[in-house]
Amino acid sequence: MSLDWLSAPCAQPDLAILGEAADRQEQLTKPPGSLGMLEALAVDLASLQRTPRPAVDRVWISVFAADHGVAAEGVSAFPQVVTGEMVRNFATGGAAISVLARTLGANLEVVNLGTVNDPGEIPGVRREIIAPSTANFCVEAAMTVQQLDSALAVGAESVRAAKAADTQLFIGGEMGIANTTSAAALASAILNEPPSCLAGAGTGLDSSGVSHKVTVIERALARHADARGALEQLRCLGGFEIAALVGAFVAAAQTGIPVLVDGFITTTAALVAVHIQPDVHRWLLFAHRSKEHGHARLLRALEADPVLDLGLRLGEASGAATAVPLLRLACALHNGMATFAQAGVSTA
Secondary structure (H helix, E strand, C coil), rough: CHHHHHHCCCCCCHHHHHHHHCCCHHHHCCCCCCCCCCHHHHHHHHHHHCCCCCCCEEEEEEEEEEEHHHHHCCCCCCCCHHHHHHHHHHCCCCCCHHHHHHHCCCCEEEEEEEECCCCCCCCEEEEECCCCCCCCCCCCCCHHHHHHHHHHHHHHHHHHHHCCCCEEEEEEEEEECCCHHHHHHHHHHHHHHHHHHHHCCCCCCCHHHHHHHHHHHCCCHCCCCCCCCHHHHHHHCHHHHHHHHHHHHHHHHHCCCCEEECCCHHHHHHHHHEEEEEEEHHHHHEEEECCCCHHHHHHHHHCCCEEECCCCCCCCHHHHHHHHHHHHHHHHHHHCCEEEEHHHHCCC
């Protein structure tokens, strides 16, 4: 699959419906703006879904899992075998995102792009194995061009499946030991900021562990200082699951499916996607402000105003799934409240 598809134009929100939805919010039986972000979410969803009555009843969650070669540098508090073990946990219903998806009635797709501890064929897991892990990006580029191509395509395929299911909202999640290191390195390169501004505790590193992580990222950035452009930086510093998220976000914008972005890893993928295709930004809603150090910086870079701030930092799409009920309530209020005229309530 050629990477040319990444430059195909994104769908455009319906500006007429945007205006119609905004006008409706002004007519509902409440002071204008009194429902805050719930109003803005409903108006945005109406425009993106191209309907005056938006809904998020049909939610698709794709969790992409993959291992990272940089784990060899000792940047995680957990062993690398956990990635493959968590793939099984996702599929058998024991992970946080499994419980959340079940509670929401959302479709949960688990995609294995390559783990060191390969759990093999598991019912409910889509196997898209590229390699057991990326390369150690302190030594060489994380991915070959072909591996990057394949990972991006895996994400786009998830969006095609979501579209076929008439999905109203797409959520991407991730799992991969050492992927906060990869995401911090990638964000540092794109934003041209020191790793100390973006690298955090990840799975639970102490202060000395975070300092070591920063040093590892500094080595990687020096190694790949000649990488130019977000796509090449993704190839050199990213992970299979991060690339799959990038591919999914671009494809969702091209297809016209709103995306609810999760935490630090997925926001890094969103940053890459927006640098590849600026119009992707219009299709992104942001679920929460992660406790992971560096996430606030990414949100500022994307001019994003997240729905929740609960101190979450699990990943797996758990923060995004947690925000779905608020989006559903925003739509219910928008669609179900009476206007002043309908209720016979005076406006002055």
